[in-house]
Amino acid sequence: MNIDHLIDEVIAREGGYCEHPADRGGPTKFGITQAVARAEGYGGDMRDLPRSTAARIYRALYWDRPAFAFVAEIxxxxxxxxxxxxxxxxxxxxxxxxxxxxxxxxxxxxxxxxxxxxxxxxxxxxxxxxxxxxxxxxxxxxxxxxxxxxxxxxxxxxxxxxxxxxxxxxxxxxxxxxx
Structure with a gap:
C-alpha cells in the first residue's frame, strides 16, 4: 500500500478550505483541522496551509505514529x-x-x-x-x-x-x- 497514494486520495476527498458551522473542528484545509495544524507547528491562516504540510501531518499522525505502516506489510x-x-x-x-x-x-x-x-x-x-x-x-x-x-x-x-x-x-x- 502506497501511503503517498492514500494521502493524495484523502486530500482530494477532503478538498480545500472549509469552515462549516456544524463542524466542531472549526476551519480545515485538506481535511486538517486548525487544532491539529497548530499542534503540528503550523501557525498561519488555515486558508494558506500548504498541501505539503497537510501531507506531512497525514503521514506522521495517521500512518507512522499509529503503526499502520506495519499493518500494510501484512x-x-x-x-x-x-x-x-x-x-x-x-x-x-x-x-x-x-x-x-x-x-x-x-x-x-x-x-x-x-x-x-x-x-x-x-x-x-x-x-x-x-x-x-x-x-x-x-x-x-x-x-x-x-x-x-x-x-x-x-x-x-x-x-x-x-x-x-x-x-x-x-x-x-x-x-x-x-x-
Whole structure:
C-alpha cells in the first residue's frame, strides 16, 4: 500500500478550505483541522496551509505514529482502511475497530488470544492479524474489512443520533468513507 497514494486520495476527498458551522473542528484545509495544524507547528491562516504540510501531518499522525505502516506489510487493504478511518475518527478508534473485529473473529480464542482493546497497533495486534489471515487466507482480509466498516457505519449513525448537527455530514460519511 502506497501511503503517498492514500494521502493524495484523502486530500482530494477532503478538498480545500472549509469552515462549516456544524463542524466542531472549526476551519480545515485538506481535511486538517486548525487544532491539529497548530499542534503540528503550523501557525498561519488555515486558508494558506500548504498541501505539503497537510501531507506531512497525514503521514506522521495517521500512518507512522499509529503503526499502520506495519499493518500494510501484512494486510494492505486493512491498512488503507485504518488510515482513512483514522483521519476521520482518530487513529485510536480505527485501531480499536481492528482489535474488536479480530477478537470477534478468533473463534472464542481458539485461533489466537483475545486482544486488549487499547486502541494501539502493537506486536500482539500484528500477531493476531497475521494468525487470522494465515487461517482464513486472502478472503479473510475482505471479511475483516466488512466487519470494520460495519463498526464505522454504526459509529457514524450514533454520532448523528447523539448530535443532530452531525446529520449534515452523515450522508457524506457513509457515501465516501465506507466501502
Amino acid at each position: 494486510a494492505p487493504f486493512v491498512a488503507a482502511e485504518l488510515f482513512d478511518t483514522g483521519v476521520n475518527m482518530g487513529p485510536g478508534v480505527a485501531a480499536g475497530f481492528l482489535q474488536r473485529t479480530l477478537n470477534a473473529l478468533n473463534r472464542n480464542g481458539r485461533d489466537y488470544a483475545d486482544l486488549s482493546i487499547d486502541q494501539k497497533v502493537g506486536a500482539r495486534t500484528l500477531a493476531a492479524l497475521t494468525a487470522f489471515l494465515k487461517l482464513r487466507g486472502p478472503r479473510g482480509e475482505t471479511v475483516l474489512l466488512k466487519a470494520m466498516e460495519a463498526l464505522q457505519g454504526e459509529r457514524y449513525i450514533d454520532l448523528a443520533e447523539r448530535r443532530p448537527a452531525n446529520e449534515a455530514f452523515l450522508y457524506g460519511w457513509l457515501a465516501n468513507r465506507i466501502g
